[in-house]
Each structure stands twice: as structure tokens, then as C-alpha cells.
Amino acid sequence: MMERVQRVLEYDKMKQQLLSFVASSLGRRKVEALIPSRQIDEVIEWQRETAEAVDVLRLKGAVPLGGITDIGAHVKRAQIGGGLSATELTEIAATLYGGKRTKQFFTNIIADELLSLPLLGAYVEQIVPLTPLEQAIKQCIDDHGYVLDQASGTLRTVRAQIRTFETTIRTKLEQFTRSSRSMLSDALVTIRNDRYVIPVKQEYRSSFGGIVHDQSASGATLFIEPGVIVSLNNQLTEAKSREKREIERILADLSNQVGVEGASLLLNLEMLAQIDFVVAKAQYANAIRAVQPKLNDQGYIHLKQARHPLLSADEVVPIEVAIGNDIRSLVITGPNTGGKTVTLKTIGLLSCMAQSGLHVPAEEETELAVFAHIFADIGDEQSIEQSLSTFSSHMKNIVSILEQVNEQSLVLLDELGAGTDPTEGAALAMAILDHLYGLGALAVATTHYSELKGYAYERTGALNASVEFDVETLRPTYRLLVGVPGRSNAFAISKRLGLNEGIITAAKVEMTREAGQVERMIASLEQRQKEVEQAREEALAVQQDAETLKKQLAREFARFEREKQLRLQEVDKKAAQALTEAKEEAEMIIAELRDLQKQGTAVKDHQLIEARKHLEEAAPKLSQQKPTSKGQMEKMTERAPQPGDEVKVLSLNQNGSIVKKVDDKTFLVQLGMMKMSVATDDMQLLKSSKKETNTASTTSLKRTNMHVSPELDLRGERYEEAMRRVEKYIDDALLAGYSKVSIIHGHGTGALRKGVKKLVAAHPRIKTTRDGGMNEGGLGNTVIEFM
Template structure:
């Protein structure tokens, strides 16, 4: 992509906005290098990265980039043996910490973000190196006493010596204050001194390190503290050496982690670049374009990104499908050039991985070259006219145009004789279109208004002009060429009607026809757009109403479900209470030994009735709806079919079909004629259940085994199973059964035997014989 087109379309202003969104110097460095890519795969990948970061930004999740710095120069210096400063070491630690925070941020995102997660995996925490730096240097860049034992000792010595020196000098300020210019202790040449008056120099004695501007004050180091100051300077020298050793050691450790640090820096820069593109898209209310290589461009309500949102007029532009060229006509300052630049800038932004300020659903092609001839670029130095300057530029463009090129011509053919200029403009457009390029051109020439109607791949467009206000609306009307508004504007400005009529009479008939046709097309398109807008608004209202209805319906269903659940829970509680009371009554009767007068099957049937008393509310909710084809009234019944007589709530069998609406059925011992609407065919599952119940009542024992295995069961559960099993075995008509309880501790065996002693229908309970399982089995015999 040539630099001239980037300058003409003001691409650098977009990059400046992008740089402002970057949070780190690393991200800003990447932004400064960005250029539109001509590789479609790379562009698609860039758009995916931006969209993934934009999804995070839309959730108001701020990615943490605090503390991250560009440490690449410091890393390089440490590798070649340089000693880093405390600030550089802190930058390394801060970048390690920032990388770890960003890694944690990505890992804790609720939804999957494959690109960000892949980058986060490449970040190495390097906690040990960060901890080592932080243990040696504080947040202000000061090497702490704890950095080494030797440094701690040296600084302790320095503090002691400083205290001794100050004590000596304080004594001077107290005893010989009249000889001093000021009763203070100060420092000159890194040594503690006193401000002595010139006339008392000999009385104090010592070394003069400096004097005041007037010469009246001498800064002297008394002889009594010279040795102490020397010792102090020596200790400070040792301190500097120890600090340098510590920093060298840290620098060596940083150099040892060069590969990981460089990888971290690269990843952090890319992630910052991704989020900068996403945040710029959010600022512009931009959308991710779909990328293609077919030369197809579709922009819906696209806006020029450099015009304030409250001033810009959105427009729809489509090119590269049914037509490859668009010719825009209309008045000056009507927005033709803005539209031209908006399309070109959208292409450059999309190919740079940026989202474009338009609605969702927009589509952009990837071009190898974008060319533009926009504005008056005549060169005084080259002594070129406006026309010559344009033609020089166009000649260069035509040398490089091919099917993967997008071209923009502003005022094509302007600056020369109108007739020749129009002919030249049409010839240039024909040449560019023949090479397969996509082209948008603006012009004033009336001859080009009919150009789109005479070329298969060309469409006319115009910028709208409001006659009432005498101002452009900046709206692009596709499919309609611009018409001259000279007569209307003149009339609105007060030109005499006779002059206007005279002028109209001098305009050719064909021109009048063209103007009339254009006016008709404009009106038709405006009406169509108005109808479309109304229809679109109605559609949005309908969709909103549908969503509200669905929400209300869901709310009603939830309320109904809650009521059913509440009723079911209430029924469960009532039934549980009844079951507990019934069990208490049964136990009380058995303990009174009055139950011998009742038949055992009556106990069993009473308990089963209690178990089946729970209401099945799920059937009312439609959870177990029967299929009409199986149980509905429409199914034809045949002799032998199992049915349910709805009027009596009894099951029976079809004996004979009397007519389509009447059947002869047997219910119990009765044979009755019943209308079809009062019969319900039993489903397969219900029929099998009925057969099992009948088999049980008849005493068929095919579904009850002659032994019960209680091994591994809890004591209470085992006795509950035993009680039910004995009831079932009695119904099945067994004379004896085997209860397998194992040997174990003997507690379960004793529980089985105690149960057998108390049960009125059990005659005996003995241990199993040698072939029956021994003491691990109890054989129960019934009456």
C-alpha cells in the first residue's frame, strides 16, 4: 500500500486515535508499525483477534495492563553484561507482575476466548525473579538493607558514624555558636561541616571545603571529626560497591531469563494491540466486517470515522456485486468527496484489523492496491495546471491497475474543456472497468449521468440536495444520477421568472427529458426508502412484541409449574403424614395381637392403596401425555383389545364391534354396549402393568423369587425389604422362602429371626442346611 494513498485518506489520524487507546509503550510501538495487510488470511485473523477483544470490552471487563513497561533494551543490556539500574530492575519486576495479572484475567473470563487464552498460555509467571527483585529494591528504587547481610552491616556502621559526627558538631553549635554564621550542621563534598565566620577561622581550626558568595562564611570540617568523616566516606564507598554487586547479581538473573522475558513482552504487546483496536471500535461504534477476496464491498449506514458522530450522515454503499463501478454526481459541498474517502478509509481500516464505523453485516474486500486521485494537487514548482496534475496522477494509476485494485477518482476529467473532459472521463472509466478493478468516481459532467445506463457494470448515484433549504443533505442516493438544480435555486433566491423561462427555452429538449427523468427517479427512490423505513420500524415493533409475548408466556408457564410443584409438595406432606399415622396404627394393632382376625392379603392391599394414593400432577402438566395414535378416540378398536371404560373408571376387554360408534365390551362379569367416545384404548405400558397386577392377584409367582438377598444392606433398610418381600411371597402362594443375610456380626440374622417370631403368618424360621447356605441363610416357612 503506497504512502501517498495513506496520506490522502488521512490514515495517520486513525492510527493516532488507535495509539491513544493503547495502555502500554509496547502496544503503542506496535500501533506505530501497523499498515494495511494485503493477505486475506492475515486480515481475517486480525479481525478475529479484534472481535474477541471487543467481546471482552463489551462486558465492561477492563484488561489489567498496569506496571507493564518496554524492557527489551534492559534485557539486551543485561545479556551483554551490563549492570541495570534499580529503576530498570523495577520495570522488569513490574512487567512480570503485569503479565501474571493479565494471564489470570484471561483465565478467569466466563466464556471461552481461544485467541486470548492461547496468548495467555505463553506468558511465564517468573515469580522467583520478581520476588528476588522486590526483596532487594523498594517501590522508590532504593536498595533495601535486607538485600544482603553485608549491606545491612555497612549501613548500620554508616548510621553509627553519622551519629558520632553529628554529636561532635552539635557540641560546637552549642559551645561556640557565636563563632558560627548559623547554628546548623551542613554537608559539603559529602562531608559534614560547620558554617564558620571568616574572623573565627583560626579559633575553630580544620579543613575549609567551601565558602559563601560574600566570603564571610567558611564551611569548615573541624579537626576533631576529620577521622570520623574519613571512616564515614570509606563505609559509604563500601555501600556503593555492595549495591553494585547486588544489582549485578540481579542483572545476571534477568539475563538468565532472557527467552521467557522476551516472549512475555511480545505477548503483552500483542494483547495490548488487540485491546486497543477493540476499544477504538467501541469508541466509533464500529462493527467487524466480513472479509472476502471477490472485490465485493457492502457498507450499511457507514460513517466517515474522522467526522464527529453528531455531524456525520451515515450512508449505504455497495459495489462489486452486480456492478463494479459507481459514478456519483451532485453539487459541490454535497458530500461526494466525503463518501469517496469514507469508502477508501473503511477498506484501509479493515485491512489493518480495525472494525469499521457501520452496522453489523458489512462486508469488505481485500485489495492489493488502493489508488486515489482526490483534490487539487497541482504543483507550482513543476508548473503544472490542475488538469495536468490530475492527469499525471491518473497516468501513474493506470499503469498499476488490475482486478485486485480499488480506485477513487474525484472530479474525473475536471480542469479542461467540458466536452473533452467528459469524453476522457468515460474512456478512463471504461479502461479501469475492463481491467476488473473496483472504481468510484465523482463528476460534474452531465454526459456522465447517462453513462451508468449505457454500461453493464456501472451504476449511477448522487448526493441529495434540499431545494427548500438550499442545503445539501449529504445522503447518497444509489441508482439515481444527480440533476441540475440551477433553475430551482435561482427561483428560490429571487431571480425573475421571465429570466428563468428564457433560460429554460435555451436548454435542449433532451436535457429537459433527462432532468425530468432524474427528478422522477429521485422521487420514486425517496418514496421507496420511506416505505422501507416504515416497514423496518413495523418489523422491529413486531419483533419486540413477539419477545414480550414469549417472555410473558414463559412467566406464566413458570408460575404454573411452581403452583403444580407446590400442590405436589403439599400432597406429599399430607400423604406422608397419613402413611406415618397408618403405620403407627398397624404397629399398635399388631402389638395388641388383634391382627390375627384380619387376613394377610387385606393388610397388603391396604398398604398398596396407601402407596398409590399419591396424586400424579405431572400427568396434568402434560409430562406423560399419551399419543392420540395409541390411546385417542380416533383409534379403531378390535376384539380382544384392552380398554378403559371412562364413565366407570374400570378396565375391560372389547368383545365385538357393533358399529363405528358402538362396541360390546366386558367389564368384570358384565357385558355392556358402550359408545366409542366413552372408551379409551390402553397403551402398551398400561396394558402390561394391568397384566402384572392381574397375575399378582391370581397368585402367579413368576415375578417373585423364592429367596431374598439382604447382604450389604443397612439394618433398617434390610428389615423394610424383608417385610415387603414376605407380603409378596404370601400373595404368590409360596410355602417357604430363603432369606440370605450372611454370617457377619450376626446382627442381621438375629433381626430376621426376631421378625419371623412376631409375624403371624410365619410358622418357623430355621438356619439353612448344608445345601441351603448354612448359618448365612434363614429358611422361613408359612402357614
């Protein structure tokens, strides 16, 4: 894009706003070099980068890019063998730390699967931490660029010597200041030419001897290095020279390390520059409330509530424009200062921003085209030096544009044909628009000429628009009315300002009949446009109310669901508690029955087993019960029940079989060992279980046999739990009809084996017990045979 076009569209001013969001000189360099791209694939990728950064800012609020500086020159000098200063090395270490922190920041986001960042992630992945180099620099140099004593053993020793010499010299000189106070101008020790001296009065020069290094401006004071400390000062100077050489060696070594890692450092720098640049674009998008536009390469533009980014948010009036496809020319008319030029600049600048990978200040679903060329002739370009009039200046620019324009061009023309005879200017403007249409370019032009108001009605692919003017307040509203040409407000304005009614009437008579019809037509169009806008605003208000109501209903429904779940959980809890209490009571009864059996009372063992199995299987699962498929069950009302039918008792959630009919609405149902009367409405027929069974006990035997293994493995169990399992297992094995089972308890400490032996020895239904044979686990297995 030509530099002049960037200037008239204020693209450079927009970049100045963008620059305020960069975190380093790296990002600043990227922004300064930014120009719109002509390749739609590249623009789409840039837009996605910005969108990723916007998501990161929305999630995290900021990106840590502090401490990063442009160290490119330092690195390149180190690569060719140059030495770096302590400050330059400190900047390299700080940049390495900043890069490592940035890499960790994005890596955590990606690892936690908070966001998908394919483009930013690719930049981050290329950053090399180089932690050893960073630590080597920080170990030798502090944050202020001072080479630390710990940088080397030699430096530590030399500096210790320097401190010793300085202490000795000061001690001796302070003795001079105390003993010869009257001969000194001031009782202090100072430095001249890197040598320690004392200020001696001129008249006592011969009393001290030594070397004079300086004198005061008046000559009354001489700065003398006494002879007794000349040797010490010489030693101090020599030590400082050794210190300087050691520091130079340390810096040279670090510089060499930087040179070795030069390629990685420069790559890091490029990736950090790109990340800083993309994050700055995202921050700018948030600041101007921008959105990611849709993109096309067909020359179609649809701006929805678009705003010029350089105008204050409190002052800017959003515009809606849709051109392209069949409409290739938009002609905007209206009064001066009404917003025509701002509309042109908004269309041009937002197109440039989109092609630069920037989000645009507009509403969602805004769509922009990627143009190969954007041309603009905006503003008064009159040149005094070249003796060009306003018309000539504009025409010179237009000629240049027409020489380069093609079907992939956007052309913005302000006050087309102005500055010359109105008739000729209007005719020239229409001819230029026709030529641009013939070339396939997308053109937007502003004009004052009334002849162009009917242009869109006579030309295919052209559309009128105007900026609204309020005759009541005599001020423009800055609203763009697409499809309505601007009309003259001269008569209305003159009347509001108090011009004589007779003069206004005479002026109206002078107007041609056709012109009056055009004005009336335009006024009608304006009225219809206002009605449409009002209807649209009302529709939007209704839509917003509907959305609000929908959200409220959703919240209420969610609250209802939560309360329902809480109630169900409460019911489940109470039911489970009641069932537990009933089961505990039943267990106590069974225990009492077993005691009676042991005492000699005749109670059959299989009756005890069947009773406890029934209690366990009868537990209803209220909250987890799933509705039964219609393909598996049917209500009893669908056909007459018959003895032998398999049914489900709904109130108990138990399966059984019909024994006999009691009356028309009641049947006797066998449920395990129990028989009970059940109403027809409380039963469902099990279609999948139509085979007749002899008794409920044989059905129970078959079902239990499917779940009981001929052996029980207790290895690893705690003693109490193991004994409980053995007792239950024996009951299940008896019910399943096994004649022999194995209980595997392992060797261990022998506690489980003893417990099993003791328990089975007291059981009345066990015939014999023995240890397992060689192929049965030996002493780690007890084999039981039932009666």
C-alpha cells in the same frame, strides 16, 4: 499502500484515534507500524482477533494491562552481559507481574468456558510467568527503585554501620553547635562533599582546626569539618563505598538472572504487545460503534449505513453503497460541499480499516473486499514549486495510478477531469473510466460535468449516484442517492434567491430540448428515489413494531408458563399431602388389624400384605405423568369391552382387569384386592397386555416376584431403618411365594443381628430361623423359612 494514499484517505488520522486506546508503549509500537494487508487469509484472522477481544470487553468490560512497559532494550543489554539499574529491574518485575495477571485473566475466561478464544488464547498460552525472577527482584528492590536492606546480609550490616557512624558524627557536631554557638553562622549540621560539616564564621577559623570544604558566596562563612570527626567521616565514607559495591553486586546478579531468562522475557513482551494491540482495536470498535465486516477477494463492496470514523456522530450522514460484481464504476455527481469527497474517503478508509483487521463503523452484514492496491486522487494537489496547475497535478497522479492498476485494485478519483476545458475534461474522464473498466479495476469517481450524468446509461458495468441538495433550504443534505445522477439546481436556486423570472425563462430557452428532457428525467428519478426511501423507512418502522410485539408476546407466554407450572406444583403438593394423610390413616388401620391378629382374631396375613402393597402402588404421580402412546393404549369407545381385558382406570392411574359387564356404560373391574364399578369413558384398553390371567392376585404375585430378591443386605444401615426394611421385606417375600430367604446383617456390634432375630421370632408366618452355614456367611447371615 502508498504514503500519499494514506494521507489523503486520512488513514494516519484514524490511527491517531486508535493510539488513544493502547495501554502501553508496546501496543503503541504495533499501531504505528500498522498497514493494510493484501492477503485475505491474514485479514480474516486479524478480524477474528478483534472480534474475540470485542467479546471479552462485552463480558468483562476491560482487560488488565496496567504496569506493562517496553523492557526490550533492558533485556537485550542483560543478555550481552550488561548491568541494569535498580529502576530498570523494577520495570522488568512490574512487566512480569502485569503479564502474569493478563495470562490469569484470559485463562479464567477460557477455563470457565465463558468464551472460545482460539486466537487470543494462543497468545496467552505462550506467556511464561517467570515468578521466581519477579520475586527475586521484588525481594531486593522496592517499587521506587531503592535497593532494600534485606537484599543481602552484607548490605544489611554495612547500612547498620553507616547509620551508627552518622549518629555518632551528628551527636559530636551538635555538641559543637551548642558549645560554640557564637562562633557559628547558624546552629546546624550540614554536608559538603559527602562530609559532615558545620558553618563557622570567618574570624573563628583558627578556633576549630580541621578541614575547610566550602565557603559562602560572601566568604563570611566557612564550612569546616572539625578535626575530631575527620576519622569518623573517613569511616563513614569507607562504609558507603562498601554499600555501593554491594549494591552493584546485587544488581549485577539480578541482571545476570534477567539475561538467562532473556528469550522468555522477549517472547512475553511480543505476546503482550499483540494482546494490547488487539484489545485497543476492540476498544476503538466499541467507541465508533463498529461491526465486523464480511470479506471477499472478488472486489465486491456493500456498505450499509456506513459512517466516516473521523466525523462527529452527531453530524455524519450514513451512506449505502453496493458496487462490484457487474457494476465496476460508480460516478457521483452533485454540488460542492455536498458530501461527494466524504463518500470517496469513507469507501477508501473503511476498506483500509477492514484490511488492517479493524471493525468498521457501519451496520451488520456490511461486506468489503480485500484489494491488492488502493489508489486515490483526492483534493487539490496543485504544486507551486513545480509550476503545475490543478489539472496537471491531478493528471500526474492519474498517470501514475494507471501504470500500476490491475483487476485487484480500488481506484478513487475526486473531480475527475476538472481544471481544464469542460468538453475535453468530460471526454477525458469517460475515457479514463472506460480504461479502468477494461482493466477490471473497481472505480469510484466524482465529477461536476453534466456529460457524465448519462455515462452510466450508456456504459455496461457503470452506475450513477448523486449527493442530494435541498432547494428549499439551499443546503446539501449529504445523503447519497445511488442510481440517480445529480441535476443542476441553478434555476431553482436563482429563483429562490430572487433572480428576475424573465432572465430565468430566457436561460431555459437557451438550453437544448434534450438537456431539458434529461433534467426532467433526473428530477423524476429523484422523486422516485425519495418515495422508495420513504417506503423503506415505513417498512422498517413496521418491522420494528412487529419485533417489539413479538418480544412482548414471548414475555407474556413465558409468564403464563411460569404461572402454569406454579399452579401445577401447588396442585401436586395438595394432592401429595392428601395422599400422605390417607396412607398414614391406612397404615394405622393395618397396624390395628395386626394387633387383632396377635390377640387371636382370625385375619389372614396375605390380606394385610396385599392391602399395603395396593396402597403404595395406588399413589398417583400427577405432575410427572406422561401421556400414553397411542400405540400402547386405545380408548374403550374404539371397540366393545370384554371380560378379561386388561384396562387402565384413568382417574386412579391404576391397571386392572374387567370382571363382568354391569350395564352398557359400566363394568366391574378388579384392582388388586378391590373390585369397583368403572365407567367406559374412565378406562383405556392396554393392547400390550391381552393375555388372560386367572385372578388379580396371581398377576400381583408375578409382578412382585420380578422385584424381590431372595436375600436382603442390611450392612451399613442404621438400626431403625434396618428393622423397617426387614418387616417390609418379609411381607414382600411372602407375597412373592418364597419358601426361604436370607437376611445379611454382618457381624459389627451385633445390634442388627439381635434386632433381626427378635423381629422374625415374633412373626406368625415364619417357620424356623437359623444362622448361615460356612458357605452362607456364618453368624453374619440369618436364614428364614416360611410356613
